[in-house]
Amino acid sequence: MEFETIVFYALAVATVIPAFGVMMAKDIVRVAFWLLASLSGVAGLFIMLDADFLGVTQVLVYIGGILVLILFGIMMTHRDPVLVSADDDRRRSPFTGLLVSLMTFGALMGVILGTGWNVSGGLANGKLSGEPTAAPLGKALLTDYVLPFEIVSVLLLVVLCGAAYIARRGKDEEASNA
Amino acid sequence: MTISMNTILGLSALLFGIGMFGFLARRNIILMFISVEVMLNAVNLSLVGFSWHMEDPRGQVLALFVIAVAAAEAGIGLGLVIALNRNKPGAGVGDLTELKW
Numbered sequence: 001m002e003f004e005t006i007v008f009y010a011l012a013v014a015t016v017i018p019a020f021g022v023m024m025a026k027d028i029v030r031v032a033f034w035l036l037a038s039l040s041g042v043a044g045l046f047i048m049l050d051a052d053f054l055g056v057t058q059v060l061v062y063i064g065g066i067l068v069l070i071l072f073g074i075m076m077t078h079r080d081p082v083l084v085s086a087d088d089d090r091r092r093s094p095f096t097g098l099l100v101s102l103m104t105f106g107a108l109m110g111v112i113l114g115t116g117w118n119v120s121g122g123l124a125n126g127k128l129s130g131e132p133t134a135a136p137l138g139k140a141l142l143t144d145y146v147l148p149f150e151i152v153s154v155l156l157l158v159v160l161c162g163a164a165y166i167a168r169r170g171k172d173e174e175a176s177n178a
Numbered sequence: 179m180t181i182s183m184n185t186i187l188g189l190s191a192l193l194f195g196i197g198m199f200g201f202l203a204r205r206n207i208i209l210m211f212i213s214v215e216v217m218l219n220a221v222n223l224s225l226v227g228f229s230w231h232m233e234d235p236r237g238q239v240l241a242l243f244v245i246a247v248a249a250a251e252a253g254i255g256l257g258l259v260i261a262l263n264r265n266k267p268g269a270g271v272g273d274l275t276e277l278k279w
Contacts (some may be wrong), residue, residue, distance in 0.1 A: 015189070015193065016192060016196070020196060022213070023200045023203075028208065028209065030208065035212055035216070038219070039215075039219065042222070043222060045189075045223060049226050049229070050229075050231040051229065051241070054222075054226060054238050054241055054242065054245075057242065058222075058245070061245050061248075061263070062215070062219075062245070065249060065251040066249060069252050069253070070208065070211070070252070070256065073208055073211075073256040073259050074208055076260055076263070077259055077263040089187070097198075097201075097202025100194065101195045101198040101199035104194070104195055105191055105194070105195030108195070109188060112184060112187040112191060112209055117184070131236060131240060136235040137242065140236065148243060152243060152246045152247070155246075155247070155250055156249070156250055159250040159253050159254055160253070163253040164257075166254070166257040166260075166261050167256075167257035
């Protein structure tokens with residue numbers, strides 16, 4: 001077996017096992033750290049799949065941004081940050097969730113295995129071929145996809161204002177809520 | 179690298195199933211949010227896999243948009259969690275019934 005293939009499978013295992021940890025762990029801070037491992041594995045898989053720019057973006061945005069935000073959220077909302085209260089998880093049995101997610105997984109696998117994936121060639125637009133992807137991505141974002149790009153930038157601005165408004169601790173707001 | 183498309187998409191489907199189970203079975207708002215992040219990662223993995231398979235950078239552009247929207251979702255979601263915790267300390271998802279009738 002080729003070395004790259006072995007690395008790919010190792011990264012796949014390093015992504016899926018922490019994902020099981022995210023699902024099973026009872027301790028909310030440990031869930032966040034399992035998520036860190038899983039996101040790092042996905043970043044490695046991106047790099048193995050010739051998406052070096054996306055791998056770095058994954059590290060910057062998910063690990064550097066979202067994960068830190070999640071940890072802040074945990075610290076600010078849980079008086080005792082280490083323990084999930086028993087009430088949180090035990091109120092309902094996970095049987096229905098297990099059934100629905102297994103059925104979804106089965107349906108997805110059925111579609112995946114039932115489709116022939118030999119569509120390569122003819123559809124290629126800008127060849128990737130192991131070269132850095134920052135240049136083709138930048139070109140695509142500022143030519144063909146400039147309208148979605150601008151819409152996303154406006155969305156981020158709206159989200160910035162909205163999050164600041166929602167999470168702010170206004171004096172008049174507190175007085176009216178009290 | 180000799181990886182078949184089935185392997186990449188199967189891995190993505192497995193991650194998606196795990197995230198979905200977490201979302202449906204957990205009763206804590208932050209844990210549900212984390213499960214959504216796992217599902218978004220699974221979708222991104224399949225997009226990058228298609229991009230690699232078809233040698234076309236457009237899949238990566240789409241994955242980049244998904245990452246941007248996920249960041250926006252994280253900001254708003256955690257702002258809502260903090261606002262909720264300020265107004266109803268210790269409330270679980272089962273207690274949020276104001277919009278129900």
